Amino acid sequence: MNTLIAIIGLGVLCLLFEIFEARKAIIPVTIIGLLAILGLDITDYANPQSYYNNMIIVSKFSAAFSGLFIILTIFLVTLAHKFYQNNQSKISDFIAIKIFLLAGAVAMVSFGNLAMYFLGIEVLSIALYILASSNRLSIKSNEAGLKYFLMGSFASGIILFGICLIYGAMGSFDVTEISELSRSAELPVWFPIGIVLVFIGMLFKIAAVPFHFWAPDVYEGSPALTTALMSTLAKVVAIATLYKLVTIMNADLSGNFQMMIVIVSMASMTVGNIMALRQVNVKRMLAFSGISHAGFMLMTLVSTANAAGTLLYYTSAYALAGIAAFSVILYVCKNNENEDITNFHGLGKTNPLLAAILTAALLSMAGIPIFSGFFAKLFLFNQTIQAGFIALVIVAVVNSIISVGYYFKLILAMYTKESNEVRTATPAVIYIVAVVSIVLNIALGLFPSMVLDLLA
Amino acid sequence: MNVSLILIILLVGAFATYLAGDKLASKVALLFSIASLGFSIVLLNQYNLGENINFINQWINQPNVSFALNADGLAIAMLLLTTALTPIIIYSSFGNEYKNAKSFYALILFMAFAMCGTFLAADGLLYYIFWELALIPIYFIALIWGNGDVEERKKAVVKFFIYTLAGSLFMLVAFIYLYQKAGSFLIQDLYNLNLTASEQLWIFLAFFLAYAIKIPIIPFHTWQANVYQKAPTVGTMLLSGIMLKMGLYSVIRWQLPIAPLAAKEYMYIFIGLGIAGVIYGSIVALRQRDLKKLLAYSSLAHVGLIAAGSYTLTIDGLRGAVLQMIAHGFVVVGLFFASEIIYRRYETRVIAEMGGIRSQAVKFASLFMILVLASVALPTTFNFVGEFTVLYSLSQINVWFAVLGGTTIILGAYYMLKMYQHVMLGETNAKPFADVTFNEATTLVIIVAVLFFFGMYPKPITDLITPSLENIITQINRIN
DSSP: OHHHHHHHHHHHHHHHHHHTTOHHHHHHHHHHHHHHHHHHHHHHHHSOEEETTTTEEEOHHHHHHHHHHHHHHHHHHHHHHHHTGGGGGGHHHHHHHHHHHHHHHHHHHSBSBHHHHHHHHHHHHHHHHHHHTOOTTOHHHHHHHHHHHHHHHHHHHHHHHHHHHHHHHHSOOBHHHHHHHTTSSOOOTHHHHHHHHHHHHHHHHHTOTTSOTHHHHHHHHSOHHHHHHIIIIIHHHHHHHHHHHHHHTTGGGSHHHHHHHHHHHHHHHHHHHHHHHTOOBHHHHHHHHHHHHHHHHHGGGGOOTTHHHHHHHHHHHHHHHHHHHHHHHHHHTTTOSSOBGGGGTTHHHHOHHHHHHHHHHHHHHHTOTTSHHHHHHHHHHHHHHHHTOHHHHHHHHHHHHHHHHHHHHHHHHHHHSOOOSOOOOOOHHHHHHHHHHHHHHHHHHHOTHHHHGGGO | OOTHHHHHHHHHHHHHHHHHOTTTHHHHHHHHHHHHHHHHHHHHHHHHTTOOOOEEEEEETTTTEEEEEOOOHHHHHHHHHHHHHHHHHHHHGGGSOOTTHHHHHHHHHHHHHHHHHHHHBOBHHHHHHHHHHTHHHHHHHHHHHOOSOHHHHHHHHHHHHHHHHHHHHHHHHHHHHHHHHHSSOBHHHHHTOOOOHHHHHHHHHHHHHHHHHHTTOTTSOTTHHHHHHHSOHHHHHIIIIIIHHHHHHHIIIIIHHHSHHHHHHTHHHHHHHHHHHHHHHHHHHHTOOBHHHHHHHHHHHHHHHHHHHHHTOSHHHHHHHHHHHHHHHHHHHHHHHHHHHHHHHHOOOBGGGOOOHHHHOHHHHHHHHHHHHHHTTOTTSHHHHHHHHHHHHHHHHOHHHHHHHHHHHHHHHHHHHHHHHHHHSSSOOSSOOOOOOHHHHHHHHHHHHHHHHHHHOOHHHHHHHHHHHHHHHHHHTSOO
8 A cells, every 4th residue: 555655656756857857857757666666665575454345455466567557667767868858848747647657557456445546547548548649749649548438448347347237246346355255156237248348348448359459550659668568567567467357357267258368368469470470660569479478378277276477477577578678679769760670680780689579579489498588478378288278278288389580570679681871879878778688588487486485 | 426427528628619719719619518428437437336427406396396317327328428529529529610619518518518418317307408409509509500592401400300309399298197107207107107908099099199209210211311411410410320319229228218118029020120221321322412311321221220229228229329329429420520521621421522632632532441340340440349239139130131231331321432433532623621630530530449449349338338238228127
């Protein structure tokens, strides 16, 4: 609870800084503030309890995921320093929105009442709509914002409808009550329908097939930093929330629901990967790769018993690799109109360190040891085989092989093509973020127990 | 002291090489690789004295993964092969100039690290990680420092990477399945599992896919010739000298003892595939115009025979396979180095453009001749010992296997001697051919010396590997 209040306080502080003409201090203060909040979150992890008549329930699960969200936000805010260089007058807005987005994210994993859950999802989504269209002079950014808003509000409507049906069936918004009632044998038919509607709305948020159509366009049109945020933070938040919802409603106990997850998961990874093979724009490619990763993450839902640790590990590995990759993309595409692969030609020669980091990030996403992406897949496969879904694992393995195809396309472009432009010196923040995130990624690979045991 | 020391030396060596800068990189790399060889010999000594040189430490609690390194005679033999060939390969490359040498040599040491880890690992997951790690350095070595057109090289290398990764991912699934049964990845626990015949078949096939692609066994060999040709010679030596031995070693260490029922049931098929590789490789080698490709196909023929030997499940088959693995490692490195020496002077690999070298470079001609003869298993060379034992074991299974496998010697002699004749004798090429330099001569002499020494006195190696192979045979026969 303290975490959530502190985050909102920090957001307000960012806005106040603008009034007092202290824009230069915003980013350093925010980073220090977020680090302090991370400390608060660790104390929350140590003593789980519920607040305000179960509106907010702080558990190990919510605190661990909140910690991940805060770390990702620190990276994103650090990157913002250079990204909004030419937009200094509005920097407080950009940062404040990101902090409010984080507040929504934390609310989404620590809700104890479906009303709170909906509030969280709206805070997060509205912040994302604004960020998607934040480059207001670019027609593409405007298009992305509008598209995302229209599709997103539609999904929110569906979620709300689902919540209503669940309320109608259970007579309560309180998750502990719903959880207990859902175990009884006699369930009204509205209840599963409500669950499916909420599930559909969340599939939209994590961009899983068949609700993925917005993702490539929105990712491509949004400013690169927003794309980074969407593909790492927003996706991780949504899947963690979905996981929490599924465990609350005991939905995974139903065979039909499991079947649905298996199909969505298989479709997501396959469609995402096959579409990614044909992309020339790196942002679009990562959008499709994100769709396929959503499919992998959905695999945790087929048997939620003990899967929380695996999900936390997978999301951390994926998001850290994503941050590392996007920091390099931000550097390479800083002065370019688009994010085509041609911009990456010869990066291996002109900037070996960043090229190596991008390579490492992509290898992690592809699931090559010793990067944490490999262990993430390993734990996931282990869990899924244990639950008895070996066919799903085989499909996942085949998809891992396909994914190598497009990840390596980018690596090949960096190392075998000649550079077609002179690259200027790199800002230090990009180096810092890229190096720290990839080091964290590898550290997770070397010591997986560090994260896995948090939710064991 | 335990075996983890070798891994530490090689890993630290890789970083030190990178930090040493382009000028010093090759020397630093050589130093560390010689140090690893030195310590491997010390470890061999300790092992012979009966000291415990294994290392085990819990790594991940849930799932239960240990950092377990186990050195029995077989593993030490393969470790020595790796640590002996690595300095030779690094030393042989002193005659070449490489751009960005620090990364190049760091990658070589890193690859040696991963390969040693593969040979030593006694935990399924750890083994898998090392197995995959070895793939990344060779990918970059072949891609960045390779020769020929970039686009074609890219195609060949990516195909190789995806192919091998695809195979090994199914092996990973097999390992996870075994883990579910055993509750641990430790090799001993996996050996003790009681699997049904159909489970064994699926696991055997998953392993087979990974190993057949790596070795390569027909029909999974299509990546090989192109990658050997496109990679820089150092990469080709690493691939053919050591890396494909990873596959053969894994057959003996993991595949056969874990799924012995399947191995027995379908023995004829897998021996048949190995023999088919022998015949196919030899016939295709006959028609090659590119020296490196010819050597690649000859390598395909030799490893086919080794694989066939392993699948006989007899002690002679396994022993011959291991001996031949080591012998082939040395001879193939020597032959690829010889092709590199020619390339340094002629800048071509097309056999038709060579000729008359012998009259200008007598020392090179004799060393090359010895390598060619060793490769066709002339008695008194190491290869003869290995090949003969394998053929003997094949004849125990079915005499026709031995007859067909024996064609490797006949066809091998034919295409290797024909190649030698075209390259070294005949019309003199327009370009002058300087005799071997000191560096080149030392490298070749070391290889030739090893081949002759163990050819006449293979006892130290057979004594080293036989007890561990007998253990494996006991494992294979445990159910009956």
